[in-house]
Amino acid sequence: METPPAIRARGVTKCFGEVIALDGIDLDVAQGQIHGLVGPNGAGKTTLLGLLLGLAVADEGRLEVLGAPLDGTPGGVAGFVDGPGLYPSLTARKNLAALATLHGRDARTAGIDEVLAEVGLTDVADDRVRGFSLGMRQRLGLAAALLTNPRLLVLDEPSNGLDPAGKKHVHGVLTKLAADGTTVVLSSHRMDDIEALCAEATILATGRVVFSGPLSKLSAENRELDYRLRTSAPGEARRLALDAPGIHIVDDVGTQDVLVVRAHVPALDELVTRLVRAEVAVRELAPTVSPLEAAFLALTEQQESTR
Structure with missing residues (x-):
């Protein structure tokens, strides 16, 4: 039963x-x-x-x-x-x-x-x-x-x-x-x-x-998020990010080794692959806003706009 x-x-x-x-x-x-x-x-x-x-x-x-x-x-x-x-x-x-x-x-x-x-x-x-x-x-x-x-x-x-x-x-x-x-x-x-x-x-x-x-249904796979990207070679990371499809550089956050990039998860995976092939160490890769918070904001703002 x-x-x-x-x-x-x-x-x-x-x-x-x-x-x-x-x-x-x-x-x-x-x-x-x-x-x-x-x-x-x-x-x-x-x-x-x-x-x-x-x-x-x-x-x-x-x-x-x-x-x-x-x-x-x-x-x-x-x-x-x-x-x-x-x-x-x-x-x-x-x-x-x-x-x-x-x-x-x-x-x-x-x-x-x-x-x-x-x-x-x-x-x-x-x-x-x-x-x-x-x-x-x-x-x-x-x-x-x-x-x-x-x-x-x-x-x-x-x-x-x-x-x-x-x-x-x-x-x-x-x-x-x-x-x-x-x-x-x-x-x-x-x-x-x-x-x-x-x-x-x-x-x-x-x-x-x-x-x-x-x-898991609120994952970022179908939603662009901003990510902090900190690497061992920020100049090379920026060059690779500029060339990578689906990656948009949002801003430098004021430190030499950190970029903020906007992307879907598959595009982000491809960027990481390119960084590894170029022997650039990825020291930090994390969303600036969690996937749950991003989904929460999107869903509640959408609901408010339909009232």
Whole structure:
């Protein structure tokens, strides 16, 4: 029997007065994957996350979560929207104990120490939350969600306020959860987070889905991008770039060994081949804007222009 998706939306619409937050969206998210949700401000991301968490109900359409129609507060779902709700006067440990009690569990056996360790907050478990940084609050919110052993984890900007070490730690937690079968839906304005964590993503613009699927479909193979090209012989690299079909030199970026070239991927591959044959070492070749960000900008700007 085919495993149902963790999320299935068909024609889901949500309005707030005259504002259409979600406009007939269709969406499928497979179980056990990390699925990214991106879009400009006002695209409908927070509204969709709120529906998944049972904080609101759709006006039209059908929304299924974990194989069942979503009706009221969904079981097996945890997370937060617009930051975790925490008691600032309580310690991290007591916040989680209060949450366990709300769920009818004995705080002594709820696994509080385990989830605090999992998100890296053991050392501050008995500190009051009012003194926590934004990143520490985000981690505590993740710990609160993990306390319920969710099958679907919904997170809004989970990397907010995290330093590089904290972000790496949270990424590791989310990756392990997905490997163990938990579905994670995360909204983020950070394209590097989406690219590092997600196999698939959905792009929203003006309440509509403008793309949903594997990130590989957003590759730059059919789209020109600007690339930084740093070599051991910039003069020869410039000469070869000028002669290479499909390559356009955009600019020198102010250093002697770097060019910015615009090209499709096949043309860029041919340029690299020519550089290697000419014994010019390629020390750096990277898009100035990631393929996901380029696709995001193109798709959302196109959607805005059609309204």
